[in-house]
Amino acid sequence: MRDIESVVEEIARFSGEHGLYEKRILVMFSGGKDSSLALHILKEADLNVSALTFFHRWSWRETLNWAMGFTKKLGVEHHLVDVTDGLLREAAGRKGPICINCKKVMLWNAKWFAINNGFDILAKGDNANDKIIGALLDQCEGDIRLCGLPRIGIPFFRPLIKYTAEDVEALAEEAGIRPYRMYEHSRRRQWREGCPLQYIDREEIVTEKLMDLAYRVNYEVSKIARKRKVRVSVRVPSFEVMCWDCDGETLREVGEIISKFGGDESGTSARKT
Template identity: 85%
Template sequence: MIERAVEDIREFSEENGLYERRILVLFSGGKDSSLALYLLKEAGLDVSALTFFHRWSWRETLNWAMGFTKSLGVEHFLVDVTDGLLREAVGRKGPICINCKKVMLWNAKWFALNNGFDVLAKGDNANDKIIGALLDQCAGDIRLCDIPRIGIPFFRPLIKYTAEEVEALAEEAGIRPYRMYEHARRRQWREGCPLQYIDREETVTPELMDLAYGANYEISKLARRKKVRMSVRVPSFEIMCWDCDGEALSEAREVISRFMGGKE
């Protein structure tokens, strides 16, 4: 499967002049973006990685991402978006993922344009929702989109692969990202950052962001030890877990009791 995927990218890249362009991959360190980066590198494209992080990002996944790009011999840029995220998110209703994506998209655009990159690449697969997004403006093949509003083309080498196919390709390539054992918002491994667990309709504050990080960091350690997927919403302290038994839930309640401040 890997050989076929790499060959498909080579053929598409030759047809669309991508070998004459510098490509910057928006690289989270998750399975999709890791596979996209790996395939583009294997196809012989001029590719670099860009990772955004903020004060509440998981440091473990960032460390894994840095090791992965080093193993590929890929140039890797790290950009701290804490200040921009605070400006966009504080005072708004949670969760803040949409605000964070906005900050990252526009930072990616200007980083690419200011540093001589011609194309941005993403790890979107066929299961990702794209209706209503900027990338719906694609006039032709959805793998490569020229978006006037953004001002730089987007390349999505995995967009025609299902999530299951991406899993199989990543396994064949030996790509096994560090897991925080988050519950996530979908059954598939779709981890992100702890700020996604701020309760909906809750007004976001820096203190609430700190709470989301602290509580979920401790819960993730329990989840990893129990080999279950678990997260906690804040400030409601609702525990979410895949495959938890009574013992795991009891230990989780003990963990979050330290963050509840007397709340029952």
């Protein structure tokens, strides 16, 4: 495993070889560990880099505030774009999960934001564990870290794509990057948080009311999770509880929250992992 200094040096060398020092780079920055590390490395490599963060009315405000503080500390220009209306148009009336619709909205907006504001390259924090490895990146000619896909129309730079999720964890820790955590259950054991809309039940028809419910329930549950340092999320409208390392008392408190939103506290299914 390489240390953060050697990774920065490698990215600097790669950027010099590919003419990236003459380019304006826009990082799609969620405020999670991967995108934070990618932004940190590109800034340390002295590239001309800015950050772009999408949010909507169901986004966690705590993580957005942390992200704004992080870019301020780095001295990086940070653009914030509200995609609430576009997400509603794309997702409402379709079956869950909502994430694929959200990603489509964000990618489309990122492309046009970059083009309309004079950026040459979009950058992402994808790592070697992400599903993008394989079919999509097989279309790339040469090094997969810099890839121009015809359908997108703007090159993508993925400085972490050759590092595993475990490598990213270690590098971020070495760099002192510790994003704000909502203590979500997430879809993987590694810290990979997102937004509460990912907990809408599969095959459920997405509505604005259901999106509101996913946010409100999981925001209240996150307070319990943070207090007890466990990871909990609740699917809606089934009110299935998903948790890492929960004990009986935690589940009881979560059940009380669920009952306030119309769930059956005694009959709620719980998947304890």
